[in-house]
Amino acid sequence: MKARYQYRFYPTDQQQQSLARLFGCVRVVWNDALAICKQSEKKPKSVELQKLVITQAKKTEARAWLSEVSNIPLQQSVADLEMAFKNFFDSCKGKRKGKKVGYPKFKKRANSQSARFRIGGFSIKDEGVYLAKIGVVKPVWSRELPASPSSVTVIKDCANRYFLSFVVEVESIQIDAKNQSIGIDLGINTFAVMSNGEKALSPCYKALDRKIRKLQRKLARQPKDSNCRNKTRVQIAKLHNQITDTRKDFLHKLSTKVVSENQTILLEDLNVSGMVKNSKLSRAISQQGWREFRVLVEAKSEKYGRNFVVINRWEPTSQSCSECGYRWGKIDLSIRSILCLNCGTEHDRDENASVNIEMVGMGHRHDLKCTSRDGKTTSVARLNEA
Template sequence: MKARYQYRFYPTDQQKQSLARLFGCVRVVWNDALAICKQSEKKPKSAELQKLVITQAKKTEERAWLSEVSNIPLQQSVADLEAAFKNFIDSCKGKRKGQKVGYPKFKKRTSSQSARLTRGGFSLKGDGVYLAKIGIVKPIWSRELPSDPSSVTIIKDCANRYFLSFVVEVEPVQLDAKHMSIGIDLGIKTFAVMSNGEKAFSPCYEAIDRRIRKLQKKLARQSNGSNRRSKTKIQIAKLHNQIADTRKDFLHKLSTKIVSENQTIVLEDLNVSGMVKNRKLSRAISLQGWREFRTLVEAKSEKLNRNFRVISRWERTSQTCSCCGYRWGKLDLSVRRVVCLNCGAEHDRDQNASVNIKMVGMGHRHDLKCTSRQSKTTSVASVDEA
């Protein structure tokens, strides 16, 4: 399986100028190719686009500076545009799973920049990495590469940080699991409640989020193109990166712990795009990173030979007793503890849901014909305000 290893590096002033030139050329090639595709009745092939926006463009006075950078990232930019069109067409035809993919957009100078190099455009030399027509950069090697990389992506984010992202081949790891299976219910106040009784609480982002809101109001009052506006944008980007890095560290540690200790991991397929439409909860839901956590668990399960399962979002995990299968119906979010009318068992709402997620994922389900709801339970259930 393939994986990405990302390292930060600090270029010199001369290398920053060369990288800025490289990012600009890659962006211009993408925008020129996209403009040709929009003007044409039939989309040209990738080889034709490369001939128009790279080979022939270098011979003109307007695009003669494309020769100052390596030809490999320019070709990869056209190849990335071809992949973007393929994803858009497959999404329209229903061949691509997941959320709908939109039509490719023009790249902006103000957003994050990237350029991809294949094996002919870079090489590892000791503690440094040689990049074509840029020179040797020295990343901070926080861990060793497991194998020779097939490509590297140079990234500059909105906070002016530089990264090298390598694509490498990773072999599956054999590691014995302590437990057979686990079900996980994701939430806001408690990020994850597990069927074994453990709970995981996400870091608090409220203080940084308040600072971001304050700076965003300040940004709205500043005039476009001013130096103060650009400084405020960098400050906002740094705070966003601080939240993203904290969340990524938390999700990596939690997903590694769960995958290494359990053979089968069961999650619920949450409709996050529909849940964020709730104005009161949208900001809190977006800060949690539920989808990122699912992606990490799925990737690490493949690496450690674990079974990763996702149950349907329509399973009534919060409406069914995990002991006897009695269905009590929908409950308000304020109801955190419930007493089952059938067996008398008292449940924590999230803990009961995690046990039901595990049971459904493992194929063990109660006989719902005998345990279907006979009456409303919201008025009789024991409610404990958390």
């Protein structure tokens, strides 16, 4: 399986100028190729686009500066556009699963920039990485590469940070699991509640979020294309990166712990796109990264040889007792403790849901018709007032 290893590096002033030139050339090639595709009745093939926007464009006076950078990232930019169109067409035809992919867009200078080098355009030398027509950059090697990379992507984010992202082939790791299975219920304040009783609290983003809102109001009052507005934009990007880095660090540590200790990991299929329509909870839900956590757990399960199961989103995991299977129906989000009217067991709402997720995923679901016959006439759970 393929994995991506990312390292930060600090280029010199001369390398920053060379990288800015490279990013600009890659962006122009992408935009020129996309403009040709929009004007054509039938989309040209990738080879034809490369001849038009690279080979023939270099001979013109308006695009002669394309020769100042390596040809490999320019060709890769056209190949990436071809892949973007393929994903768009497959999504329209229903061949691609997941959220629908939109039509490719033009690249902007203010957004994050990237350029990809294939084999032949880069090489690893001692503690540095040689990039064609850029020179040797020295990344911060926080960990070793497990194998020789097949490609490297140079990234500059909106906060003017530089990264090298390597794609390498990794092998599966066989580690004995401590537990057979675990069910996980995802939430907001408590990010994850496990069926074994463990809880993982979500990091607090409120302080950074308040700073972002204040700077966004300041940005709205500043004139466009001004230096002050650009400085404010970078400040906002840095705060967003702090939130992203904090969340990513938390999700990586939690997913690694869960996958390494359990043989089967069970999650619930959440309708996140529908849940964020709630205006009161949309910001808090968006900051949690539930989808990112699911992607990380699924990828690491494949790496460690684990079983990853996602149960149906319509399973009543929060509406039934994990002890007897009695179903009490929907309850308000403010109710966190539930007393089962059938067996008299007191449940924490999230712990009960995580146990039900594990039971449904492992095929040990209660027979609700049999267990609810001896229950009370009401099917509404209430707070334990004992």
